[in-house]
Amino acid sequence: MKRGRVWKYGDNVNTDVIFPGKYTYSILEPEEMAHHALEDLDPGFAQKVKPGDVIVAGRNFGCGSSREQAATCLKYAGVQAVVAKSFARIFFRNAINQGLPVLQSEEAVDSIEHGGEIEIDFDRGSIKTARGDFSFPAFPESVMGILEAGGLIPYTKKKLEGK
């Protein structure tokens, strides 16, 4: 369970504003990707974000490109989780595969403002904000396994070694 500060954004936050296309083939190190996180949406974000902060957004977060850096840059910027009303499909998979929890809860999103505090309890599947407790659907076991391993690559590596 960890407390975090909220960065709140609207609907349809797309992968181009999360991680601009012009960097997709020239920046390969995750730490450097983090410097450009949300650059075209909120240019101050990358400098000010603190480890444990949480992104809260509206519908269709992560729509657009399949670029996994959109998840990588947020994770390495220190973002603990993304809470949104809904996620675009590929981003949702990419985030899990990067070990970045993505939680869907309309009510939680509506109950919190930019700069507010949020607490996420992964075991209980709940999100706590100043205005209440909200549950999010528990992850299936396989997804939890990927998140706990820190992403699909370490997860698969372990599985392959175990074979």
Added chain:
Amino acid sequence: MGKTFSEKILGLKAQKDVQAGEVVTVSPDYILSHDNSAAIIKEFRKLGVKDVISPQKLVIILDHVVPAASEKYALNHKTIREFVSSQKIQNFFDIPFGICHQVFSENGFALPGKLILGADSHTTSYGAFGAFAAGIGRSEVATLWATDEIWLRVPETIKIEIKGELPSGVYVKDVILKIIGEEGADRANYKAVEFTGEAVKKFSLASRLVLANMAAEMGAKNGYFEPDEETLLWLKGRAKDEFKVISSDPDARYEAVLDHNISSLEPQVACPHTVDNVKPVSKAEGKEFHQAVIGTCTNGRFEDLEIAARILKGKKVHPKVRVLIIPASRQEYLLALKKGILEILVEAGCVILNPGCGPCLGAHQGVLAPGEVALSTANRNFRGRMGSRDAQIYLASPATVAASSLEGKITDPRKFL
């Protein structure tokens, strides 16, 4: 109860009876990647596996930044070439060929009834030929290279019935923009989309590719057209493998059926900065712009270049507009060359670039400065996509882009027909 195409193909692959909502573990027929293969190789190496398990399934096409625009891009390409030769990957297309989705299709990998996964969101394009084709991320592709296995959720399906007939000066690009504008950028999130109806039977394969390509802009996992005679004819001599057509049952269960009649459709324009911010051209007319782009995996085929040439023939583009023409592939380029289309375009003042993604993702060949406006035939107009975050991108059909290029402002193409 019958089954949808998606339920059938994923069931077939998983070797069990499945319904929408279930999760299956499957092995794809082909795995696409492009310039991002360099990053995928890096992830693949972390898995501690020496060789790709099924190298014959990999299709690697260099297209995003070709030829390399900087040392970093060059190094990526070099890494990929070395990997391709060390892993004996046969299906490799180096920089002369063009945009991955076009090259993949014309080389006969996009086949009915195949399961295709690609490290690109517009992998949905291959649904134009009756394949199940979806975009995935890099970690997943790297894992597939090592294990040949992935989990997929069987999607619910939305049927889009297109009725009526395209009016003159209106094209499938207008149809899909209109649909996305009405239904919203996340209407088909996690879902499959089937395009049916009397109108789609008349659409060329190039046009079906436009719809399947842009299904991704509704959030769709995959788009689908039932293969017909035209599909089979097109695949003759191209198909890389045997295939079997898979179709939805007549009594399949759909999440929704959306009717769209196109008979009185006007040309459409998607305005900044979302693809569902769509207006009829009459509401966007007069907007001045600096750069026009006719190309990309959405609208860079011969049929698109020909439409543009018809409008630009014997005329000159507006002196304040830079018009970039990017044929989607070498094959389309050659065809346009032989038919004199490129000559018309060059004489009109257009710049012809080599087949590839060009400035579509803002990496090279015509990125935008702050305050600039582009009118493009691409599929995405997100803020910052073509360069500066303070630039604007409008999306339209090749006809609208060509007509507007003559006037230097967004223009209804119907007055040039």
